[in-house]
Amino acid sequence: MNALELRNVSVRAAGGSPLFPPVTLTVPAGAVTTIMGASGVGKSTLIDLIGGHLSADFEAEGRVVLNGRDVTRLPAEQRRIGILFQDALLFPHLSVGDNLAFGLAANVRGRVARRAAVAAALDQAGLAGFADRDPATLSGGQRARVALMRTLLADPLALLLDEPFARLDPDRRADLRAFVFRHVRERGVPVLMVSHDPDDASATGGPVVTL
Amino acid sequence: MKTTEGRALRLLVLGVVAAGLALPIMAGLWETGRAAFGILPAIGAEQPALVSWRQFMDLPGVRTSIALTLWTGIASTALSLALALGIAGAIHGCMRAGRVAQVLTPFLAAPHAAMAIGTAFLIAPSGWIARILSPWATGWTLPPDLATVQDRLGVALILGLMLKEVPFLLLVTLSALTQLPVRDQIAAGRAMGYAPGAVWARVIAPQVYPMIRLPVFVTLSFALSVVDMALILGPTTPPTLAVAMTRWFLSADSGLILPASAAAMALAALAAGSVALWIGAERVVARVGSARLRRGHRGLCASPAIRLAGLGGIVLLALGAGALLSLALWSVAWRWSFPRALPDSWSLAAWTRPGTGWQTALEQTLILAVSTTALSLALAIAWLEGEDRAGMRRARWAEALIYLPLLVPQAAFLFGLSVVFLRAGLSGGMIAVIWGQMLFVFPYVMLSLSDPWRALDRRMDRAAAALGAGPWRRLVAVKLPILLRPVLTAAAIGFAVSVAQYLPTLFLGAGRVSTLTTEAVTLASGSDRRVTAVHATLQSALPLTAYLTAIGLPAILHRRRRGLSGFFA
Numbered sequence A: 001m002n003a004l005e006l007r008n009v010s011v012r013a014a015g016g017s018p019l020f021p022p023v024t025l026t027v028p029a030g031a032v033t034t035i036m037g038a039s040g041v042g043k044s045t046l047i048d049l050i051g052g053h054l055s056a057d058f059e060a061e062g063r064v065v066l067n068g069r070d071v072t073r074l075p076a077e078q079r080r081i082g083i084l085f086q087d088a089l090l091f092p093h094l095s096v097g098d099n100l101a102f103g104l105a106a107n108v109r110g111r112v113a114r115r116a117a118v119a120a121a122l123d124q125a126g127l128a129g130f131a132d133r134d135p136a137t138l139s140g141g142q143r144a145r146v147a148l149m150r151t152l153l154a155d156p157l158a159l160l161l162d163e164p165f166a167r168l169d170p171d172r173r174a175d176l177r178a179f180v181f182r183h184v185r186e187r188g189v190p191v192l193m194v195s196h197d198p199d200d201a202s203a204t205g206g207p208v209v210t211l
Numbered sequence B: 001m002k003t004t005e006g007r008a009l010r011l012l013v014l015g016v017v018a019a020g021l022a023l024p025i026m027a028g029l030w031e032t033g034r035a036a037f038g039i040l041p042a043i044g045a046e047q048p049a050l051v052s053w054r055q056f057m058d059l060p061g062v063r064t065s066i067a068l069t070l071w072t073g074i075a076s077t078a079l080s081l082a083l084a085l086g087i088a089g090a091i092h093g094c095m096r097a098g099r100v101a102q103v104l105t106p107f108l109a110a111p112h113a114a115m116a117i118g119t120a121f122l123i124a125p126s127g128w129i130a131r132i133l134s135p136w137a138t139g140w141t142l143p144p145d146l147a148t149v150q151d152r153l154g155v156a157l158i159l160g161l162m163l164k165e166v167p168f169l170l171l172v173t174l175s176a177l178t179q180l181p182v183r184d185q186i187a188a189g190r191a192m193g194y195a196p197g198a199v200w201a202r203v204i205a206p207q208v209y210p211m212i213r214l215p216v217f218v219t220l221s222f223a224l225s226v227v228d229m230a231l232i233l234g235p236t237t238p239p240t241l242a243v244a245m246t247r248w249f250l251s252a253d254s255g256l257i258l259p260a261s262a263a264a265m266a267l268a269a270l271a272a273g274s275v276a277l278w279i280g281a282e283r284v285v286a287r288v289g290s291a292r293l294r295r296g297h298r299g300l301c302a303s304p305a306i307r308l309a310g311l312g313g314i315v316l317l318a319l320g321a322g323a324l325l326s327l328a329l330w331s332v333a334w335r336w337s338f339p340r341a342l343p344d345s346w347s348l349a350a351w352t353r354p355g356t357g358w359q360t361a362l363e364q365t366l367i368l369a370v371s372t373t374a375l376s377l378a379l380a381i382a383w384l385e386g387e388d389r390a391g392m393r394r395a396r397w398a399e400a401l402i403y404l405p406l407l408v409p410q411a412a413f414l415f416g417l418s419v420v421f422l423r424a425g426l427s428g429g430m431i432a433v434i435w436g437q438m439l440f441v442f443p444y445v446m447l448s449l450s451d452p453w454r455a456l457d458r459r460m461d462r463a464a465a466a467l468g469a470g471p472w473r474r475l476v477a478v479k480l481p482i483l484l485r486p487v488l489t490a491a492a493i494g495f496a497v498s499v500a501q502y503l504p505t506l507f508l509g510a511g512r513v514s515t516l517t518t519e520a521v522t523l524a525s526g527s528d529r530r531v532t533a534v535h536a537t538l539q540s541a542l543p544l545t546a547y548l549t550a551i552g553l554p555a556i557l558h559r560r561r562r563g564l565s566g567f568f569a
Helices: A043-051 A096-103 A111-124 A140-153 A170-187 A198-204 B002-036 B051-058 B062-091 B097-109 B112-123 B128-133 B155-177 B182-191 B196-225 B228-233 B241-250 B254-295 B302-331 B358-390 B396-407 B410-423 B430-455 B458-466 B471-482 B484-500 B503-508 B516-524 B529-557
Strands: A003-013 A023-028 A032-036 A058-066 A081-084 A158-162 A191-195 A208-210 B333-335
Touching: A003 A043, A023 A032, A032 A170, A032 A198, A043 A058, A043 A081, A043 A158, A043 A191, A043 B458, A081 A140, A081 B458, A096 A111, A096 A140, A111 A140, A140 A170, A158 A170, A170 A198, A191 A198, B002 B051, B002 B254, B002 B358, B002 B396, B002 B410, B002 B430, B051 B062, B051 B254, B062 B155, B062 B196, B062 B241, B062 B254, B062 B302, B097 B155, B097 B302, B097 B484, B097 B529, B112 B128, B112 B155, B112 B228, B112 B302, B112 B516, B112 B529, B128 B302, B155 B196, B155 B228, B155 B302, B182 B196, B196 B254, B196 B302, B196 B396, B196 B410, B228 B241, B228 B516, B241 B254, B241 B410, B241 B503, B254 B410, B302 B333, B302 B529, B333 B529, B358 B430, B358 B471, B358 B484, B358 B516, B358 B529, B396 B430, B410 B430, B410 B503, B430 B484, B430 B503, B458 B471, B471 B484, B484 B516, B484 B529, B503 B516, B516 B529
Parallel strands: A032 A191, A032 A208, A081 A158, A158 A191
Antiparallel strands: A003 A023, A003 A058
């Protein structure tokens, strides 16, 4: 079964009480589920847990299962779960093209093929010819689109969106939201988004869970 | 699981640091202590006895040496701290920290020995200042009979120490200031009727001081036990305790080793006592300060004090620049008769004449500096990466482990360590010297790299992991390139520390390893200023080149990456 499943997942600060009641949910492939909640409730911590990035200050319980495989104990880089953060987090020492090449899955072999894949991704993002640019010279919206492309090039089996539109101007937000959901749906992978913006949730057309 | 692997790495590094750094210091202190109480089998002394202490106290001029040590150590540290805090107040808001760091670079890079030799060339009766002022202002046609260097009160030594310590403490202060909302607090204070200088003294300085307290203690401990600078600038009959102790240790009369060990222990006790005294003074200042603060006096007098500190900073900067410049000048001077401001004739003879030995010294210096820096950098990166992977913060005792070699006066344990190395068959070789220098190179590399490493956005690492990059690829392809500038800066600092080492090279090299520093210090007591100047110039040029590389290389490599150019500049 191709889905991202959370089974009785909860997190607590080391020695503290749980941040939220245990969560159990299933995100089928191709669907977008939104988790809502006030800031500070532990939404981003839940994303960290699913992606394998939980810091040692936290203790977690429950299981994360991706496509039938228990990934709870796997290191982040072996889970194949892509994340889109609030900030684009493009690597400042690499060009835009090299940022994408860093993400591009290793099974795309050969210089020509890899370059073509990067160029195609830039094209899809409406940024054709940007490969040699310094990421610091891009606008916020352009950076967010590169970040999505970089995540998708890694060929993830599931996607986590951690308030990816919160830092953008309201008029850009709608554009980027449409862009992200269009590309994400094409992938047909389970997508879990956390947000505190009701517009984000209604744009997905998927179920909404409140923490 | 990444946590266990990280824990293993972290444990391994801590083990290496404890065994490689803390253990030798403990063993060195232990052996020196045993010798101080009469036990040194190597020279046939096997019965515990207090006689070495009586011998030590009976040596000529010991009481004066102790007084001189305390006076020069405490006075230079107190003055340097006051001046650094004052200068920081004067320039804060006018100059960016990065710009200040660039101006200070030559002073931070120059080893103590080179700065001491340059200072002597500058302020001696026949020095550059006297030459520039003579005969038109002073009427001197011959060097005057004044003790401006090696004076009985140690003023020249205090000045020399300040030339090195003020830039260091100033840099530490400025980097601590970046963590405070200084501008807002000054604005708030001014709105309540306090002048900027008064806000600085009452509000900012008390917040900064706790952040720079350990570096201040490091400075104090260093000033109390410094040997190379005290040999060149300090009083001679009697000298400071550290110098006297070194002479006794290296004397042909092996009967002096036991009293010298007692002197080393006394020096450690003096350092501990001085730190205790300092902490007591901190309490008094804090109490008096807060009492004054509660009275609410607006006391406008702090602003002139800050202006005075700014002036002092400029004078110090000029003296330091003059000292370094006079080194270069003497190295290419041929004839330079007294009252002339510049040499009569110039020559590269001191550089090209065979037999001056600077080539061998340069080679040894480079081997030591490159190997200690590379090892220290690898260890520091392994430690920080281990902390990252384990997701654990540094324990206080681990932080103390880093500071240990800088807080214990090196004169107190280096002789004992040489005894340990002798027994292990390491003595007199490069390995012994590399190990000994690492004790001081590693802490500075580690301290310099820790803050920028932690300041790196954690999510960069997470983003790379989410793209499928394993821990090694994240380290090599993401973290280290982003941290290129601080990594190179840490390397430059380590390089400079290694080049400057005098006592570890002397004691652990058993006279068989001679570097630019040991050669320069030996030559400084001789007569040929030109050859001394060649060694001291090279000795300053090496670290300066390292610093310039650390500034220049990232600027070139990352010239098209705006996101990195402002990182620490």
